[in-house]
Amino acid sequence: MxxxxxxxxxxxxxxxxxxxxxxxxxxxxxxxxxxxxxxxRNSGVPPFLRYQVVSxxxxxxxxTVDLLAVVMTTLTSVxxxxxxxxxxxxxxxxxxxMARWQILIGKWLGFVAMSGVYVALMFGxxxxxxxxxxxxxxxxxxxxxxxVFLECVVALSVTFMFGTWFSTLTSGVITLGMLGVAxxxxxxxxxxxxxxxxxxxxxxxxxxLLMPSEAVWRRAAxxxxxxxxxxxxxxxxxxxxxxxxxxxxxxxxxxxxALGIAVxxxxxxxx
Amino acid sequence: MLPDYGSSSERRxxxxxxxxxxxxxxxxxxxxxxxxxxxxxxxHLRKVFGEKVAVRDLTLSVRKGExxxxxxPNGAGKSTSIKMLLGLATATSGEAYVLGMPAGxxxxxxxxxxxxxNFRFYEWLTPAELIHLHGRLCGVSSxxxxxxxxxxxDMVGLTPHINKRLQxxxxxxxxxxxxxxxxxxxxxxxxxxxxxxxxxxxxxRMVRDxxxxxxxxxxxxxxxxxxxxxxxxxxxxxxxxxxGEVVTxxxxxxxQEEAARVNVRARKLTAECIAGLSRWGDSVEVDDDRLTMTxxxxxxxxxxxxxxxxxxxEVFQFTPQRLSLEELFINVMGEDRGL
Numbered sequence: 001m002x003x004x005x006x007x008x009x010x011x012x013x014x015x016x017x018x019x020x021x022x023x024x025x026x027x028x029x030x031x032x033x034x035x036x037x038x039x040x041r042n043s044g045v046p047p048f049l050r051y052q053v054v055s056x057x058x059x060x061x062x063x064t065v066d067l068l069a070v071v072m073t074t075l076t077s078v079x080x081x082x083x084x085x086x087x088x089x090x091x092x093x094x095x096x097x098m099a100r101w102q103i104l105i106g107k108w109l110g111f112v113a114m115s116g117v118y119v120a121l122m123f124g125x126x127x128x129x130x131x132x133x134x135x136x137x138x139x140x141x142x143x144x145x146x147x148v149f150l151e152c153v154v155a156l157s158v159t160f161m162f163g164t165w166f167s168t169l170t171s172g173v174i175t176l177g178m179l180g181v182a183x184x185x186x187x188x189x190x191x192x193x194x195x196x197x198x199x200x201x202x203x204x205x206x207x208x209l210l211m212p213s214e215a216v217w218r219r220a221a222x223x224x225x226x227x228x229x230x231x232x233x234x235x236x237x238x239x240x241x242x243x244x245x246x247x248x249x250x251x252x253x254x255x256x257x258a259l260g261i262a263v264x265x266x267x268x269x270x271x
Numbered sequence: 272m273l274p275d276y277g278s279s280s281e282r283r284x285x286x287x288x289x290x291x292x293x294x295x296x297x298x299x300x301x302x303x304x305x306x307x308x309x310x311x312x313x314x315h316l317r318k319v320f321g322e323k324v325a326v327r328d329l330t331l332s333v334r335k336g337e338x339x340x341x342x343x344p345n346g347a348g349k350s351t352s353i354k355m356l357l358g359l360a361t362a363t364s365g366e367a368y369v370l371g372m373p374a375g376x377x378x379x380x381x382x383x384x385x386x387x388x389n390f391r392f393y394e395w396l397t398p399a400e401l402i403h404l405h406g407r408l409c410g411v412s413s414x415x416x417x418x419x420x421x422x423x424x425d426m427v428g429l430t431p432h433i434n435k436r437l438q439x440x441x442x443x444x445x446x447x448x449x450x451x452x453x454x455x456x457x458x459x460x461x462x463x464x465x466x467x468x469x470x471x472x473x474x475x476r477m478v479r480d481x482x483x484x485x486x487x488x489x490x491x492x493x494x495x496x497x498x499x500x501x502x503x504x505x506x507x508x509x510x511x512x513x514x515g516e517v518v519t520x521x522x523x524x525x526x527q528e529e530a531a532r533v534n535v536r537a538r539k540l541t542a543e544c545i546a547g548l549s550r551w552g553d554s555v556e557v558d559d560d561r562l563t564m565t566x567x568x569x570x571x572x573x574x575x576x577x578x579x580x581x582x583x584x585e586v587f588q589f590t591p592q593r594l595s596l597e598e599l600f601i602n603v604m605g606e607d608r609g610l
Contacts (some may be wrong), residue, residue, distance in 0.1 A: 003317070004393070088391050091387040092390065092391075092452065098408065270360040
């Protein structure tokens with residue numbers, strides 16, 4: 001089933017369109033970075049400041065990759081379960097000699113692999129551009145990339161979970177809505193750091209517990225940003241409220257619970 | 272066929288009288304010999320969606336190696352019953368066995384082929400890729416499929432379209448591809464849900480030939496179709512279901528036991544004589560010297576003729592006519608309720 005998912009994405013041009021959009025993004029980012037570096041050379045800005053600004057640009061680029069990857073993962077996978085149930089396509093598959101969990105996990109693995117490829121290419125491309133054009137490097141790119149990938153898998157598992165219950169449109173709206181809540185909650189928690197407002201921080205924490213995607217990104221940003229840059233708050237991702245390692249553990253547990261619910265409900269429901 | 276419920280000539284399934292009898296507790300486990308004899312065995316199967324009873328109390332058996340017609344009006348519970356047999360839906364109560372294994376069992380599904388009604392599949396595949404994929408999902412090796420897939424495509428008449436994607440296929444062509452995927456692993460039992468609804472007469476004939484070929488190789492075919500003329504010339508046995516219960520069945524191989532309509536032209540038909548005919552048939556109509564009646568078995572025809580002559584009627588014409596499946600369907604199901 002994982003192989004079919006990959007082939008479907010390739011045949012339906014989803015994979016190629018996503019990669020083309022990714023190449024477009026890398027092109028724009030690379031041009032922007034080159035222009036900025038060129039302007040710095042002519043303006044006589046001190047090297048220390050140059051480095052911090054280009055590093056902040058790199059973080060913005062990586063954040064864009066993160067958003068693109070999560071939204072791509074959600075949009076490409078939202079129809080795979082609910083759509084096949086609605087159209088009846090699942091009837092010919094679910095009557096084959098395999099357990100329902102194998103069908104669901106197979107599809108999930110296919111999308112996990114696709115997200116992995118997408119994140120690796122986009123993340124790697126952005127990091128490479130930052131290094132070769134801007135002369136800056138993320139602190140822990142592997143940690144950061146892995147966390148962005150984890151965020152995609154969390155979004156994927158939630159999409160699958162709702163896909164076993166609702167129609168394509170409904171599950172897409174719910175999942176994107178949850179990602180929106182997490183996004184807002186993450187920024188509210190970030191803002192709470194400036195005033196040390198515990199009530200605002202609580203809103204952010206509750207949002208992260210409901211959907212931990214944004215918290216995972218903020219941890220990724222913390223892992224990738226240089227300590228100096230973070231302390232000077234050059235970047236909008238200079239986290240004042242840093243999600244703990246326990247929150248990453250929670251995201252992993254959350255992911256497997258969502259996947260477990262998806263498997264259970266898909267196995268038990270009538271098709 | 273239906274299990275033997277006593278001496279009823281129509282082999283009518285008795286109504287379950289109370290909820291206690293419907294419970295799982297009263298469903299007896301089928302014996303080993305029953306399981307070996309039957310491809311499908313269903314006992315008191317019931318499916319409820321919320322407050323809607325989709326299948327009330329279905330009990331029937333299908334012998335191995337026969338073509339079995341599953342008939343009923345829209346909303347009779349046919350598709351839901353098939354889904355329960357294939358493990359796509361869970362029964363609320365009752366038992367169902369496919370090839371001696373609980374319905375939906377993974378091992379049972381290994382030997383089952385299924386063509387769903389309105390077959391849909393990944394439209395980005397070509398028919399060869401579709402059949403190959405289904406073969407792989409059924410555990411058939413790629414080496415075997417390399418030889419078998421072109422044969423199947425040829426058998427269903429899709430060779431000229433072998434490189435086209437399914438998105439360009441008509442409903443009939445999709446059904447042909449669907450039929451091929453149902454047969455790719457040479458299953459022991461094949462469920463066909465409306466396999467000819469999108470086909471032209473030549474396509475229907477092809478499906479008929481394929482179904483017979485499957486029976487000849489020993490497979491059982493479970494056929495759900497609204498095209499009764501097709502059922503009549505294809506099936507060995509049919510059951511009629513209504514509201515999720517078997518109403519009656521008919522063994523199409525046994526001509527002598529079939530119901531028939533008799534047209535009689537006779538003089539001196541007395542009221543006593545007409546009343547006396549009702550013992551052989553449930554609808555006796557008289558119009559002057561013409562009498563029409565439906566008899567439950569053709570074996571009663573000599574007795575009826577003897578009775579008429581013995582009652583003093585002067586018989587000029589006595590013509591039995593075979594009751595078509597469509598007429599039987601209408602007799603059994605009554606008028607269209609617009610479902």
